[in-house]
Amino acid sequence: MPAMLPCRAMSEAFEREVREFIARERPPRPEFKLPQTFLEVESKEQFDYLRAWQAKVYDAGYLGFDVPEAYGGRGIQPDKKRIVERELARARAPFFVNTIALTWVAPTILTYGTEAQKQRLLRPLLRADEIWCQGFSEPGAGSDLASLTTRAEATSDGWSVTGHKVWTTLAHFAKWMILLARTDPTAHKYAGLSYFLFPMDAPGVSVQPLIKMTGEGGFNQVVFDSAPMPQDALLGELGQGWAIAMTTLMFERGAAEGSSSERAAPFFEQLARLVELARRTGRSEDPVFRDRIAQLWLEAQALAFATPRAEAAALNAERPLALPLMNKLVGSEWNQRLAELACELLGPEAGLWLGEPSAPDGGEWPRAYMNSFGMTIGGGTSEILRNILGERVLGLPKSK
Numbered sequence: 136m137p138a139m140l141p142c143r144a145m146s147e148a149f150e151r152e153v154r155e156f157i158a159r160e161r162p163p164r165p166e167f168k169l170p171q172t173f174l175e176v177e178s179k180e181q182f183d184y185l186r187a188w189q190a191k192v193y194d195a196g197y198l199g200f201d202v203p204e205a206y207g208g209r210g211i212q213p214d215k216k217r218i219v220e221r222e223l224a225r226a227r228a229p230f231f232v233n234t235i236a237l238t239w240v241a242p243t244i245l246t247y248g249t250e251a252q253k254q255r256l257l258r259p260l261l262r263a264d265e266i267w268c269q270g271f272s273e274p275g276a277g278s279d280l281a282s283l284t285t286r287a288e289a290t291s292d293g294w295s296v297t298g299h300k301v302w303t304t305l306a307h308f309a310k311w312m313i314l315l316a317r318t319d320p321t322a323h324k325y326a327g328l329s330y331f332l333f334p335m336d337a338p339g340v341s342v343q344p345l346i347k348m349t350g351e352g353g354f355n356q357v358v359f360d361s362a363p364m365p366q367d368a369l370l371g372e373l374g375q376g377w378a379i380a381m382t383t384l385m386f387e388r389g390a391a392e393g394s395s396s397e398r399a400a401p402f403f404e405q406l407a408r409l410v411e412l413a414r415r416t417g418r419s420e421d422p423v424f425r426d427r428i429a430q431l432w433l434e435a436q437a438l439a440f441a442t443p444r445a446e447a448a449a450l451n452a453e454r455p456l457a458l459p460l461m462n463k464l465v466g467s468e469w470n471q472r473l474a475e476l477a478c479e480l481l482g483p484e485a486g487l488w489l490g491e492p493s494a495p496d497g498g499e500w501p502r503a504y505m506n507s508f509g510m511t512i513g514g515g516t517s518e519i520l521r522n523i524l525g526e527r528v529l530g531l532p533k534s535k
């Protein structure tokens with residue numbers, strides 16, 4: 136047998152080490168109900184459980200492979216990051232509660248932040264010591280984000296914020312918010328926006344929970360009444376907010392759905408559960424259901440191929456927008472069709488809700504179906520993503 140290449144041997148050793156760590160340290164399933172994603176963390180006990188897990192993974196050295204060591208990260212090591220993500224997915228380990236911070240705040244701060252901002256903010260974010268939320272959407276500004284009206288007015292020692300944000304995931308636990316606000320009402324709507332790192336414990340901030348159609352919480356509305364913000368809360372240049380927000384959204388959409396083979400692992404795992412459900416409900420021989428399951432499998436396979444595609448510069452360089460947008464669009468709709476199919480397999484039993492003792496799989500399928508609608512809305516709706524792909528990737532005429 137040929138000798139193993141040193142880097143292959145190293146990565147296999149690292150993989151083994153991570154697998155052992157997860158098997159040894161992952162917290163036991165709690166008595167209370169765990170949320171399906173970071174979008175539904177509602178109670179303090181759910182939050183504490185998930186936060187402790189993230190801190191443990193960080194302390195063990197398995198989080199922060201996108202962040203230089205000087206800021207509390209583990210240095211830029213994409214190979215190790217991939218291995219950890221794959222092993223966590225494989226083990227169905229709990230998710231990281233500070234996902235917004237890890238996957239879209241940190242890279243935005245690394246791109247635009249001052250040295251002091253990077254030094255102050257990155258380490259506690261990685262360890263989930265400080266939780267982040269995203270204050271972009273407003274009651275009158277969702278898809279048309281640039282029409283937002285929350286104002287940040289300059290004061291003698293910083294800024295004063297007045298306005299109203301909505302659908303703010305995790306605001307009830309957050310120490311910080313990435314806040315997009317209007318700093319120049321006379322400028323063109325895109326040019327008048329600035330991007331801030333807002334401390335949520337400022338006076339004049341009120342966080343009110345919003346209940347989803349699953350009956351669960353997780354997101355909020357946030358009202359600012361002359362809330363003060365220090366000078367150094369500004370990220371990047373004054374008036375540069377739109378460009379920075381677009382950078383954040385690219386990270387958000389890239390992270391949201393299946394943009395890597397590691398993230399595709401849960402797709403296959405979900406499919407396996409669906410096949411098991413089809414068998415249990417006696418429908419696995421039904422050609423219509425078989426066809427629909429096969430179709431989902433083919434699409435999951437295509438999503439899994441997105442990583443090698445993203446890494447091949449020749450395929451990706453000309454249209455860097457295409458892959459994250461496409462993966463977010465296809466992945467979120469895929470999830471919705473899978474959960475819908477599961478509910479069809481269950482028939483009337485899909486009406487049995489969480490907590491109902493006779494509910495199949497604890498009522499997880501109807502919950503997943505309802506939650507799936509949020510995934511096709513948050514981070515850009517499917518309609519908006521189709522518009523962007525059509526116009527900016529395929530070069531079609533602009534929609535009216």
Ligand SMILES: Cc1cc2nc3c(=O)[nH]c(=O)nc-3n(C[C@H](O)[C@H](O)[C@H](O)COP(=O)(O)OP(=O)(O)OC[C@H]3O[C@@H](n4cnc5c(N)ncnc54)[C@H](O)[C@@H]3O)c2cc1C
Nearest residue numbers: 269270271272277278302303304509512513514515516518
């Ligand atoms: C689970 C979840 C979590 C979220 N978390 C956050 C968060 O943490 N922070 C945050 O800032 N926001 C968050 N959001 C808000 C999210 O970004 C917005 O809901 C989204 O951008 C859509 O905006 P809207 O709800 O105002 O809908 P609207 O923009 O009013 O859209 C309504 C409908 O019209 C369609 N539409 C609008 N414009 C067009 C067009 N030009 N062409 C075709 N169709 C169009 C849309 O696709 C949609 O179907 C979250 C949303 C969800 C569901």
